[in-house]
Amino acid sequence: MNKGLGRAAAVAGIIGAIFTATAGVCAFAGDLDKIENIVVLYAENRSFDNLYGAFPGANGLANVSAEAAKQADRDGSPLPRLPPIWGGLTAPGASPVVTEAQTRHMPNAPFALDDPKGLDTPLSVATIDLVHRFYQNQMQINGGKNDRFVAYGDTGALVMGHYDGSKLPLWKVAQRYALADNFFMAAFGGSFVNHFYLACACEPEYPNADQSPAKGLISAVEPDGTSLSLVSNSPGSALEGVPKFVNDGTITPGPRFYAVNTMQPPYQPSRVKPARGGDPAYADPGAAFTLPPQTEPTIGGLLSAKGVTWAWYAGAWKAALADSEGAVKNPAIRFQTHHQPYNYFAPMAPGTAARAEHLRDGGLNGAEFIKAIDAGALPQVSFYKPQGSLNEHPGYAEVLSGDEHLAEIVAHLEKSPQWGHMVVIVTYDENGGFWDHVPPPKGDRWGPGTRIPALIISPFAKKGHVDHTLYDTTSILRFITRRFDLPVLSGLSERDAAMAGWGEKLGDLTPSLDLTSP
Template sequence: MNKKLVCAVPLVATAAFGLYACGGDDNNQSSNDISSVKNVVVIYAENRSFDNLYGHFPGANGLQNVTAANSQQLDRDGSVLATLPKIWTGLTATGVTPAITEAMTANLPNAPFAIDDPKGFNTQLNVTTRDLYHRFYENQMQIDGGKNDKFAAWGDSGGLVMGHYDTPPDKLPLYKIAQQYTLADNFFMGAFGGSFLNHQWLICACTPVYPNADKSVASKSISAVNPDGASLQLAKAAGSALDGNTSGLFVNSGNLTPDFYAVNTMQPPYQPSGNKPVSGADQTLADPSQATTLPPQTQQHIGDLLNNAGVTWAWYGGSWGAALADRSVINGAVNVVPDFQTHHQPFNYFADLAPGTANRAQHLLDGGTNGSEFIKAIDAGTLPQVSFYKPQGNLNEHAGYTDVASGDQHIADLISHLQKSPQWKNMVVVVTYDENGGFWDHVAPPKGDRWGPGTRIPALIVSPYAKKGFVDHTQYDTTSILRFITKRFNLPSLPGLTARDSALVANGASKMGDLTNALDFSQ
């Protein structure tokens, strides 16, 4: 079924880490006319590294290429760990049965392991595991200059970072879809760290700012960072990762950088927000006196460019309407439905999409609980030219509060609707994950700028134009989605895209691809 798996462009050396990957120049793809694409749909799931879900995918750079040399985890002092640390608090999330306790995870070999191995933990895809650290500075410390050997050392979940799933197609619906279309196996998260920052990079290739944070209520959220700008200052001797997680190790692992960029989870200034409105004040706003309320952002984003070009677009937030109507569905507990996640709504941080604006009314739409409103637009053939869809929390695959299977089936169902849509014949669908969720991956990210790219994640390109049964080795990251939209609609480049490419080239890597190597318009 698979075509010959070759790079669409020559292999390019990445000087930073001594590895090789397909370069990012997409100009030689088999192409009639990219303008035949009328609709771009981006489905943005949560928190999985490539190896965690697709490590056994045929033809991909997966776990078959893992050796002791490129997978063994080091302790904080640089020595090889004799075993993986225990999975602190246990493998399964609080309240999930059957529980895999911390004691049951002792003495794991220092190597990747299958979470769902029947001879091991036998924790299947429909079971919610505990959450893992996925934070800006910690992610860089785990990557350790491209060696990916300190995920256990600088995390809070012990050995779980090395867990993956053996995912045959009968277990994972999206796996079957990846076999039919294109799977990108050299696609990296746009920024280091977590969901908040990577959602920002999805829409603007930019990092939010908190002006004068040192004189604000957020002053205690400023991280204490070493001179390298990439690691956190220690408050005490690090000790061994075998003795416990990173709790209390750092002087301050905050939400802000020393120069006041917001890199870890901050809340939107507008409702729905994790921070309530002030009683008696404007109920569409979040309380600005809370340290985690980010001031409205003014950077240029992809919506601005699309508006300027007269291209229709929308962000469909799963359960957006429900969250506006009832705060009890916001940021819930394990397996709560719909568990709307406020920091997964990146346009809700921008002043030009503030409550009461026509821009907001036109472009920030309710995706409906279980995607019902998004599905109505799909089935009716009324999707705008560019659509972003964010599944609600219990359907987004995020460890800690939901499982893989529920979200995977939800996205597969959406694709089934898209394939039957009147707009399908001219559509390109990109399914990817915002970040790695703290899970290890054996492939080093290329060295870019101070923001990323971070750890490798899965990405599927699903379209009548997608190469069939193809594994695309081209170097991509989250910003490649913006690059594709920009190319298709002849938009100016966002500043962050240009800066990212300049940094990549300066560090001996290639520029990021724009996804067109995954497509063949002559089909």
């Protein structure tokens, strides 16, 4: 969160704001001690409307008018139609191929990507990737109007696409348990920063970035602090092409510098190779895209201090440690180094006991994680990140395979010896650039961003329930904090204080549970 808020600021005022913000959302009847295991399954890049916009009882596409869904051009005027999907819809190597020409003259409205009478691109076909970055997300949200997703995207019409999610196995799981339809990604932008929020509820910092190898990565931002500066010859209309920015970087302007778009871990596996003659377990610290080791407290560190067991299971972690470049490029793996948040933190540096204990191999296709599930050997808190080919990220993965994989994981969890006292949360790191019609709540400088799906799966989950409680990704940390009586991360307190000023309240997932029965 914004360290510039000052952690020495009026403690009594912050605590009062927190109590105000959380009053009513934390009231809960039941015994949380019944929950012995918490499992978080973390997928990629889907807005709620993109997959669950037609879910019965949810706030979906049926609840938005045609007028409210219309996208505006960069000058604020309504677009007469959607621009084409620049470069074509389908990712390289995907079949069937949908060309740019086939996407021209589409109405200014949401559309079904898998409509047989339309683009006929099923859930099993990978689309091209969409821009999903810190400043663009704020420009697209446009103060809550959600009407500039096309204008400040880079794929034309694709941002308005959605699927018939009822064909997905996790849809059927959601029907049996609880689906949260008011759950937002914690931070504006992409995967990198939202993984940090799952670990620490904090924004990664790059001290003195203006005097570092990363100085060229500092974004050029307008005085409003939320918009990128456009070059003079940037297309004036979304119908003419994608916007062009002075410097769409990875770091905010100073005086304190924060990494808001993808940077690489300081430890291997990393997309940055070791320095020549340097430690092969480290990324080159002199490379522009290497983020310095982070030192903010994490939920993992708080769990360890309390004696609560935990682990981050990364699909194909062992393969990536052995050959990072090969695991990244292999289309059957597509390992993503920036999806491993604890690999950025100094307490998890190579050679530490904490790294050996908590950063575990999920195995190829999740095989090692499944073994731990079946053996009843999961720690008290587990995070599972699928390998890239199974994470549903546009550009290199499609929805169906990843959804089937997570449904398989859930099926194993339901048969696990630990199932009787377990809560499983399935969610997505961020929206991947896809439009959603629900405006995010007003928070702080960093978020919340666009709405995403979240499932709460447990013997204690309310069955067939759609939970309308306001949540964001940090609600998972709130739930873990409450269950194990941990100190509250400063980022959680700061967000609560910011949202209290707007009269908003973030829940901790307990409204989806019923622990009153024996």
